Amino acid sequence: MQSTALVSLIPLFPLVGAIVLGLVALFSSHREVGPDKGLVGFLACLGPIMSCIVATMLFADLRTNPQGFVHVAFTWFSVGSLHVPAEFWVDRLSGVMIMIVTFVGSLIHIYSVGYMQHERGFTRFFAYLNLFTFSMLVLVLAKNLPLMFLGWEGVGACSYLLIGYYFTETEKAQAANKAFIVNRIGDLGFLIGMFVLFWYLGTKGVWTVDFATIRENAHLITPAMAGVIGILLFVGACGKSAQIPLHVWLADAMAGPTPVSALIHAATMVTAGVYMVARMAALYNLAPSTSHVIAIVGMTTAIMAATIAITQHNIKKVLAYSTVSQLGYMFAAVGAGAYSAGVFHLFTHAFFKALLFLGAGAVIHAMHHEEEMDNYGGLWKKLPFTATTMLIGCVAIAGIPPLAGFFSKDAILFAQWQQGWYWLWGVGLFTSFLTAFYMFRMWFLTFLGTPRDHHAYDGAHEGPAVMNVPLAILAAGTLVVGFLGLPEAMGGSKFAAWLAPAVGAHAHLPADLSGKALEAATYGLHQTEYLLAAFAILGAVAGITLAFLRYGGQATPVFGRARGLFALFQNRYFFDHINDAVFVRGSIDFLGWGFRHVVDRWIIDGPIRGLPTLYYKFSDTVRVMQSGAVRTYAYAMLLGTLAILFVVMSGWSLLRF
Amino acid sequence: MHPAFFYILATVSVLAALGMIFQRHPLSAAVYLVVCFLGLAGLYAMLSAPLLAILQILVYAGAIMALVVFVIMLLNVRDEDLPHEPHMYWHLGGGLALGAALFVVLSKAIHKVPGEAAPTADLVARYGEQVGGAPKFGGIEAVGLHLFNQFVFPFEIISILLTVAVVGVVVLAKRRI
Amino acid sequence: MVPTQYYLLVSAALFCIGLAGFVSRRNLFIVFMSIELMLNGVNLSFLAFSRHIGSLDGHVFTFLVIALAAAEAAIGLAIVILIFKNAGATAASDALSVDNYQSLKH
Numbered sequence: 048m049q050s051t052a053l054v055s056l057i058p059l060f061p062l063v064g065a066i067v068l069g070l071v072a073l074f075s076s077h078r079e080v081g082p083d084k085g086l087v088g089f090l091a092c093l094g095p096i097m098s099c100i101v102a103t104m105l106f107a108d109l110r111t112n113p114q115g116f117v118h119v120a121f122t123w124f125s126v127g128s129l130h131v132p133a134e135f136w137v138d139r140l141s142g143v144m145i146m147i148v149t150f151v152g153s154l155i156h157i158y159s160v161g162y163m164q165h166e167r168g169f170t171r172f173f174a175y176l177n178l179f180t181f182s183m184l185v186l187v188l189a190k191n192l193p194l195m196f197l198g199w200e201g202v203g204a205c206s207y208l209l210i211g212y213y214f215t216e217t218e219k220a221q222a223a224n225k226a227f228i229v230n231r232i233g234d235l236g237f238l239i240g241m242f243v244l245f246w247y248l249g250t251k252g253v254w255t256v257d258f259a260t261i262r263e264n265a266h267l268i269t270p271a272m273a274g275v276i277g278i279l280l281f282v283g284a285c286g287k288s289a290q291i292p293l294h295v296w297l298a299d300a301m302a303g304p305t306p307v308s309a310l311i312h313a314a315t316m317v318t319a320g321v322y323m324v325a326r327m328a329a330l331y332n333l334a335p336s337t338s339h340v341i342a343i344v345g346m347t348t349a350i351m352a353a354t355i356a357i358t359q360h361n362i363k364k365v366l367a368y369s370t371v372s373q374l375g376y377m378f379a380a381v382g383a384g385a386y387s388a389g390v391f392h393l394f395t396h397a398f399f400k401a402l403l404f405l406g407a408g409a410v411i412h413a414m415h416h417e418e419e420m421d422n423y424g425g426l427w428k429k430l431p432f433t434a435t436t437m438l439i440g441c442v443a444i445a446g447i448p449p450l451a452g453f454f455s456k457d458a459i460l461f462a463q464w465q466q467g468w469y470w471l472w473g474v475g476l477f478t479s480f481l482t483a484f485y486m487f488r489m490w491f492l493t494f495l496g497t498p499r500d501h502h503a504y505d506g507a508h509e510g511p512a513v514m515n516v517p518l519a520i521l522a523a524g525t526l527v528v529g530f531l532g533l534p535e536a537m538g539g540s541k542f543a544a545w546l547a548p549a550v551g552a553h554a555h556l557p558a559d560l561s562g563k564a565l566e567a568a569t570y571g572l573h574q575t576e577y578l579l580a581a582f583a584i585l586g587a588v589a590g591i592t593l594a595f596l597r598y599g600g601q602a603t604p605v606f607g608r609a610r611g612l613f614a615l616f617q618n619r620y621f622f623d624h625i626n627d628a629v630f631v632r633g634s635i636d637f638l639g640w641g642f643r644h645v646v647d648r649w650i651i652d653g654p655i656r657g658l659p660t661l662y663y664k665f666s667d668t669v670r671v672m673q674s675g676a677v678r679t680y681a682y683a684m685l686l687g688t689l690a691i692l693f694v695v696m697s698g699w700s701l702l703r704f
Numbered sequence: 705m706h707p708a709f710f711y712i713l714a715t716v717s718v719l720a721a722l723g724m725i726f727q728r729h730p731l732s733a734a735v736y737l738v739v740c741f742l743g744l745a746g747l748y749a750m751l752s753a754p755l756l757a758i759l760q761i762l763v764y765a766g767a768i769m770a771l772v773v774f775v776i777m778l779l780n781v782r783d784e785d786l787p788h789e790p791h792m793y794w795h796l797g798g799g800l801a802l803g804a805a806l807f808v809v810l811s812k813a814i815h816k817v818p819g820e821a822a823p824t825a826d827l828v829a830r831y832g833e834q835v836g837g838a839p840k841f842g843g844i845e846a847v848g849l850h851l852f853n854q855f856v857f858p859f860e861i862i863s864i865l866l867t868v869a870v871v872g873v874v875v876l877a878k879r880r881i
Numbered sequence: 882m883v884p885t886q887y888y889l890l891v892s893a894a895l896f897c898i899g900l901a902g903f904v905s906r907r908n909l910f911i912v913f914m915s916i917e918l919m920l921n922g923v924n925l926s927f928l929a930f931s932r933h934i935g936s937l938d939g940h941v942f943t944f945l946v947i948a949l950a951a952a953e954a955a956i957g958l959a960i961v962i963l964i965f966k967n968a969g970a971t972a973a974s975d976a977l978s979v980d981n982y983q984s985l986k987h
Binding site for chain 2: 882883884885886887888889890891893894895896897898899900901902903904905906907908909910911913914915917918921924925928929931932933934935937938940941943944945947948949950951952953954955956958959960961962963965977978979
Binding site: 685689 | 802805806809810812813
């Protein structure tokens with residue numbers, strides 16, 4: 048690993064931006080006229096763009112230097128055998144992540160300048176957004192677990208701040224609280240996992256939290272222990288990446304401004320869990336059962352979220368559940384040991400989901416903050432550019448070749464098949480069908496048919512150039528990035544080869560084959576790939592067709608009434624209701640009673656009232672001794688000295704230790 | 705020096721000290737104390753501490769006691785100003801009894817002090833010889849070197865203490881600064 | 882040569898006399914002088930021990946004690962003057978009693 052101080056520059060730029068903008072926001076908050084929006088927007092975009100440039104330079108060097116670059120900025124803390132430096136590490140895995148974060152982040156910053164133009168707290172918004180970029184970069188660049196946790200908590204805090212951006216509306220503030228609290232539950236798992244890992248490696252003589260050192264010493268961990276640590280860390284990932292049962296916050300997180308949803312709740316932060324699992328690949332490889340659990344949880348989340356998505360009316364909620372669903376795919380991939388496939392889907396997803404969210408943002412912007420699809424329709428004529436870019440995004444996520452989503456999703460499904468988890472493959476295929484269905488349902492409802500809200504329709508217009516350019520760039524990216532990860536049959540994934548030094552190569556064929564056997568196996572593999580891909584395409588096309596039949600041509604689409612399974616989907620499997628009944632009411636009724644009548648009365652008030660009384664009585668008794676007469680003190684001192692001397696001189700055994 | 709000097713000086717010091725605490729008027733007590741200090745200075749000289757013997761006379765008997773006497777006379781303490789001490793001798797008897805008890809304990813401890821004083825030849829060997837054959841031990845040169853070589857920090861601290869004392873006295877004495 | 886122990890006995894005697902004076906007298910000046918006497922008793926033992934082991938450390942300590950006594954005398958006597966003046970203005974008798982100094986407690 049080479050050392051270069053450039054690495055530390057990457058998170059530094061957005062941090063400086065956040066501090067400067069934060070101070071500006073702080074000092075201008077009481078003014079009628081805020082600071083100049085053009086200048087603030089320029090400052091806000093500067094940090095991520097500079098980071099993006101530096102990241103690109105390092106990324107280019109990674110081609111010849113697979114081990115990457117390290118820079119120790121400073122020693123964060125050092126206690127006993129625990130040594131934690133603020134050490135940043137660009138290797139091929141984090142290199143991909145910083146490219147996503149800085150590139151997509153920069154585009155979203157630019158887009159936000161247009162989107163947030165008429166909002167109050169313009170400067171505050173960008174201060175948060177820069178701070179988020181900084182935290183996310185710390186998360187992905189961290190070379191040890193505590194530093195990653197710092198970034199992990201940092202993005203959580205920024206997510207909280209940005210979801211609650213319109214904090215004057217109670218509902219949105221509550222959504223922020225929900226996200227924060229649910230994430231804390233996951234973080235507890237992450238923390239405990241980190242402690243257990245540190246402690247366990249310590250008992251084996253390796254006191255470390257460093258990723259590289261952990262990877263080198265992973266063989267010291269027993270499979271059972273690796274499973275425990277893996278599950279605990281996965282609980283953290285569940286919270287951050289919205290997996291069952293901690294997925295409930297992501298849909299509510301749509302309360303934040305749309306660019307925030309695009310950046311934080313689609314492209315970057317929510318993928319941190321996937322990144323973390325890929326980072327700890329060495330650990331998860333030791334625990335196949337834990338990995339299997341991860342894959343099952345991922346796939347379950349994927350289909351569950353997809354079924355919920357088909358019932359949503361709010362355009363952002365559709366995208367939110369779609370995100371949850373795609374994150375489920377990613378976990379299914381890393382659970383199957385196909386870390387490169389998972390990270391590849393993360394990579395392509397960042398493009399097309401950011402594109403979809405920004406497109407949705409453009410629609411919402413055009414429709415005067417109307418988010419219900421019931422009031423859309425026929426916007427194709429008014430917003431042709433947005434409609435085209437969103438169509439590209441929808442095709443990509445639906446899995447139509449040769450767009451990005453097809454290749455990445457195909458790799459994931461193939462990984463399930465190869466593991467022999469055929470039923471997971473089946474669920475994945477069905478989810479893929481559902482994905483195509485709900486995405487095109489959204490698109491048809493929005494852009495086809497006749498307008499359902501004529502007033503808003505008449506006022507709709509395309510956004511400014513600062514919003515359209517990022518859309519165009521992301522759409523172009525969505526069209527091409529898929530070719531980085533071709534299946535084996537079509538030449539093999541460049542992406543997987545790229546990531547191999549960081550997460551290990553994913554072998555498609557047994558290593559001991561040669562000659563005819565190898566040829567035969569390769570042929571079989573390729574045929575399987577083609578066959579499975581055909582199934583996937585078929586599923587996607589079926590989904591699109593169904594969506595067109597159901598929502599495409601009709602002037603006023605019929606929204607299904609909540610009945611049977613549909614009611615289950617529309618009520619989000621009653622997760623919120625159960626949480627509310629068990630945890631919220633439970634804690635209020637039971638814990639609240641306990642705290643009020645037991646803890647408060649006896650454990651808090653008891654000592655608080657008792658101790659002063661005790662002291663008072665005691666001091667009342669002994670204060671008569673404080674006469675103030677110096678001679679009395681002198682007598683007491685003398686007598687005491689004499690007593691001690693007598694004891695010492697007589698050699699009393701108590702004093703002879 | 706002849707051991708007889710020790711007995712004479714020791715007797716003078718102890719008797720003067722006893723006399724001091726039995727005086728009613730502080731002025732006569734101060735005179736007794738000065739006598740006691742002079743006796744002590746002689747003892748210091750016998751202990752090869754000529755510098756401190758001189759300091760005892762100059763600073764203690766001279767400056768500090770002069771200051772005490774000066775204050776007593778400045779206040780013009782008359783008999784009626786003295787505190788009323790009706791049972792002074794009883795009190796003193798009690799105090800001396802306690803003191804005697806402490807003395808017994810201390811003398812038992814002193815009894816256990818091992819060995820003998822270092823011979824003069826030893827001191828001469830370690831600290832050098834002055835003109836006239838006495839060791840440099842306890843002389844101004846030896847003590848000064850010791851003070852400024854090994855005890856510079858305490859020395860500086862005590863100088864700060866004296867400065868603080870001077871400032872404190874000024875604050876106390878002046879009504880208006 | 883006189884044994885060190887004899888000097889120490891004299892030192893202990895002076896200290897105990899000083900202590901007796903300190904605890905049994907009410908006259909402020911005499912109490913003050915008793916303290917000086919105790920200090921001198923200690924000084925004597927310092928010097929005696931110094932001679933005993935042939936080290937000059939005891940001399941330095943004695944030197945420091947003398948400086949300390951000087952500071953103490955300066956401050957103590959200034960306080961005595963102030964209180965004597967104040968007490969003299971109100972109640973003539975007992976102005977020099979140590980019991981008067983209970984007022985310093987507050």
